Amino acid sequence: MNSDSDLQIAGDILEVPHLLQAPREHPATVAEFAGLARSIAADRSQWEHLVQYDATTRWYHRLRTGPGYEVWLLSWVPGQGSGLHDHGRSSGVLTVLDGTLTERTERGTRALGAGAQRVFAPGYVHEVVNDALEPAVSLHIYYPGLTEMPMHSAHSARCTPAPADVTA
Numbered sequence: 157m158n159s160d161s162d163l164q165i166a167g168d169i170l171e172v173p174h175l176l177q178a179p180r181e182h183p184a185t186v187a188e189f190a191g192l193a194r195s196i197a198a199d200r201s202q203w204e205h206l207v208q209y210d211a212t213t214r215w216y217h218r219l220r221t222g223p224g225y226e227v228w229l230l231s232w233v234p235g236q237g238s239g240l241h242d243h244g245r246s247s248g249v250l251t252v253l254d255g256t257l258t259e260r261t262e263r264g265t266r267a268l269g270a271g272a273q274r275v276f277a278p279g280y281v282h283e284v285v286n287d288a289l290e291p292a293v294s295l296h297i298y299y300p301g302l303t304e305m306p307m308h309s310a311h312s313a314r315c316t317p318a319p320a321d322v323t324a
Contacts, residue, residue: 182222182223182225183222183225186247186249186275189225189249189275189297189299190249190273190275192227192249192297193227193249193251193273193295193297194251194273196219196227196251196295197251197253197271197295202219203219203229203253203293203295206219206229207229207231207293208231209231209233209291210231210233211233213236214230214231214232214236214238215230215231216228216229216230216231217229217230219295221301224299224300224301225297225298225299225300225301226297226298226301226302227295227296227297228295228296228297228298228302229253229293229294229295229296230293230294230295230296231291231292231293232255232257232284232285232286232291232292232293232294233286233291234286234287234288234289234290234291235285235286235287236285236286237283237284237285237286238283238284238285239283239307240260240281240282240283240307240308240309240310241281241282241283241305241306241307241308242278242279242280242281242282242305242306242308243276243278243279243280243298243302243304243305244278244279244302244303244304244305244306245278245300245303245304246278246298246299246300246301246302246303247275247276247277247278247298247299248275248276248280248296248297248298248299248302249273249274249275249276249295249296249297250268250273250274250276250284250294250295250296251271251272251273251294251295251296251297252268252269252270252271252272252273252292252293252294253270253293253294253295254270254291254292254293255269255270255286255288255290255291255292255293256268256269256270256286256287256288256290256292257284257285257286257287257288257292257294258284258285258286258287259274259282259283259284260282260283260284260285261281261282261283262281281308
């Protein structure tokens with residue numbers, strides 16, 4: 157009698173290379189982009205020494221690029237914000253590395269602490285602000301790379317689908 161439950165693998169499956177997919181050099185799915193952000197967040201040696209704080213404007217640094225995507229590191233001193241905006245034709249993953257940021261949308265306000273991630277589609281309108289008393293650092297991945305960031309007024313913002321929360 158044969159059934160799926162009768163299937164057994166003898167030996168080490170890792171020794172059968174033609175059954176394994178080679179790891180991708182660059183992310184290609186939403187989950188892989190979110191995973192890239194989590195791996196960068198977990199390895200502080202990749203970004204912590206680069207962070208600077210500027211009281212007059214938000215500081216940003218392009219951390220890396222890949223085929224069609226960009227990874228940006230941003231710092232936020234208390235009171236700094238992005239203004240209400242979207243990211244044009246780019247999708248994105250926002251990951252808070254240190255501190256707490258507040259995201260405001262037409263649907264409400266959400267506090268994002270260290271480790272929080274937001275995944276959003278093109279045209280998603282939001283504002284990110286550091287309402288806390290301590291500086292914050294965030295990581296942003298855009299696919300395709302960010303070419304525009306249209307600003308919106310609070311009364312003209314259009315309703316867009318809520319982004320997904322991604323948890324590890």
